[in-house]
Amino acid sequence: MVKKALMVDLITGLRRTFYYFFTKPITVQYPKEKLQPFPRFRGFIRLTQKEDASGVKCIACGMCARECPSQCIEVKGEGKGKERYPVVFNIDFSRCIYCGFCVEVCPVGGLEFTSFYEGAEYDLEWLHFDIAKLQEDYKKWERTFKK
Amino acid sequence: MAKKIESKVIDVLKRGTPFGRLEEGDVFNENLKIEDVWINMGPQHPSTHGVLRLVLALQGERIVDMEVVIGYLHRGTEKLAEFRTYHQFIPLTDRLDYLASPAMNFGYVLAVEKLAGIEVPIRAEYIRVLMAELARISSHLLWLATHALDIGAMTVFLYCFREREMILDLFEMATGGRLITTYYRIGGVANDLPDYFLDRCEEFCEIFPKRVEDYDALLYSNRIWLSRTVNIAKISAEKGLALGLSGPSIRGSGVNWDLRRSNPYSVYDKLDFEVAVFDGCDVYARYLVRRKEMLESCKIVKQCIEWLKKNPGGEVQAKVPKVFKPPVGEVYQAVEAPKGELGFYIVSDGSQRPYRLKIRAPSFANLMSLPEMCKGHLVADVVAAIGSIDVVLGEVDR
Ligand code: SF4
Ligand code: SF4
Numbered sequence: 001m002v003k004k005a006l007m008v009d010l011i012t013g014l015r016r017t018f019y020y021f022f023t024k025p026i027t028v029q030y031p032k033e034k035l036q037p038f039p040r041f042r043g044f045i046r047l048t049q050k051e052d053a054s055g056v057k058c059i060a061c062g063m064c065a066r067e068c069p070s071q072c073i074e075v076k077g078e079g080k081g082k083e084r085y086p087v088v089f090n091i092d093f094s095r096c097i098y099c100g101f102c103v104e105v106c107p108v109g110g111l112e113f114t115s116f117y118e119g120a121e122y123d124l125e126w127l128h129f130d131i132a133k134l135q136e137d138y139k140k141w142e143r144t145f146k147k
Numbered sequence: 148m149a150k151k152i153e154s155k156v157i158d159v160l161k162r163g164t165p166f167g168r169l170e171e172g173d174v175f176n177e178n179l180k181i182e183d184v185w186i187n188m189g190p191q192h193p194s195t196h197g198v199l200r201l202v203l204a205l206q207g208e209r210i211v212d213m214e215v216v217i218g219y220l221h222r223g224t225e226k227l228a229e230f231r232t233y234h235q236f237i238p239l240t241d242r243l244d245y246l247a248s249p250a251m252n253f254g255y256v257l258a259v260e261k262l263a264g265i266e267v268p269i270r271a272e273y274i275r276v277l278m279a280e281l282a283r284i285s286s287h288l289l290w291l292a293t294h295a296l297d298i299g300a301m302t303v304f305l306y307c308f309r310e311r312e313m314i315l316d317l318f319e320m321a322t323g324g325r326l327i328t329t330y331y332r333i334g335g336v337a338n339d340l341p342d343y344f345l346d347r348c349e350e351f352c353e354i355f356p357k358r359v360e361d362y363d364a365l366l367y368s369n370r371i372w373l374s375r376t377v378n379i380a381k382i383s384a385e386k387g388l389a390l391g392l393s394g395p396s397i398r399g400s401g402v403n404w405d406l407r408r409s410n411p412y413s414v415y416d417k418l419d420f421e422v423a424v425f426d427g428c429d430v431y432a433r434y435l436v437r438r439k440e441m442l443e444s445c446k447i448v449k450q451c452i453e454w455l456k457k458n459p460g461g462e463v464q465a466k467v468p469k470v471f472k473p474p475v476g477e478v479y480q481a482v483e484a485p486k487g488e489l490g491f492y493i494v495s496d497g498s499q500r501p502y503r504l505k506i507r508a509p510s511f512a513n514l515m516s517l518p519e520m521c522k523g524h525l526v527a528d529v530v531a532a533i534g535s536i537d538v539v540l541g542e543v544d545r
Binding site (some may be wrong): 009010012013015016017020026037038039040041042067069097098099100101104113 | 231234235236237238239302306309312316319320321322323324327329337341361364365366368369370371
């Protein structure tokens, strides 16, 4: 009864709230500051370049296109054996679910994840990446208001 | 019930209302029936946004009947499974209960492994259990956050999300995804944990029990919380079992049924933990069960970390052929997901794709006991009841 009158139960809660009222906020003000994702983060996918920068590593084997659960990769290649290279390589990022299977199955490490994730777009066409766009530096599209 | 209210209404009319009074000599039709008022609750309502519709039959503010209308989030997952290879279906299981995706993967890969008779490396087993338990904590945290928010305790929401963020960071470290992890593979897990993961995870296990005290300070004996939860939405053990209630919801009715103990899979039989059982049968008991389960899961995580630190290195994936074709047959495998018993029933015709795949989703079965729980309660308690069975419509509609 006394406990009830003194509202002990409510005051314990309020004390906790009061304590956190004076601690530093843990939130991040998104467009102004940004958290860096961890290395394994599955963002947009890029075609990796050969070490000597003479083109992409991909050998157009088509494994990624076959394994992709949402069937959003299209690959067409030219050439034979080791010399094979892709002429068409499209990834439709409006359908990609970032499962990472394509990166996982690729026998030559031809695809990699970037930490770019701001794919909310007004223009659907923008999300259809072709072979040239898949080799660009995605960093330039990152959004931040701090210039 | 209807009779009682009728006489009450006549009493009120005799006493007088703003519209007039029943006078002596007024002709009053004694056969007048007081009808139930049917109202829609949802699809837009506070506890499940846009995906669950309840039709309530009301007598005044009391609920006499309820109908659950589902299907707003139907994506045809079971049918899709017939057009995907066994491997390609894994990302779709993530999207069943999107709040605990490792637990969903777990059920599916176990079923496929049982079908094909694949031995999983022991290290992968421990990693799987570790992930599944983290998922349980994160799912329960989100449940506590939103449940408390629905009932009117805003602060808990913010605190729970703070800890959930830590778990999501752990997921991101190990798997690359925050919500949709897609980490489990047939025969193991995608890749080994990064080296800094275990330390960060241990840190979390240290902090977490202290943070539970934070939530306790706000809820455990809070008078408002108690009056909104104690003796609300009661369901007896027999009724619950008959309706297929499972998981924390049935353990809140005093039934000691946890698949991790009663039907152990993976390495759960080597781990030491207690099954949380409370017999209040009400919303508060279900809160106590989940609260204790979070702490128990934290213990399991600690044991897994200990084992993984003692036995570094080793395989995390069994050899599975690239073109995976399990033998002809059927299999059922159930696991204890955060929401209850999650089962996968797979029929295989020996091809690359399942012939038929049926998902026994815990939330779907749990939702069926909602009308039973709510009968006789006030409209405001429906929100508490929905919260207490922790439905995720992703797996209800599938
Ligand atoms: S991440 Fe998954 S969905 Fe996206 S392109 Fe690769 S395989 Fe397809
Ligand atoms: S799997 Fe690798 S090598 Fe083969 S087509 Fe895809 S990106 Fe190219």
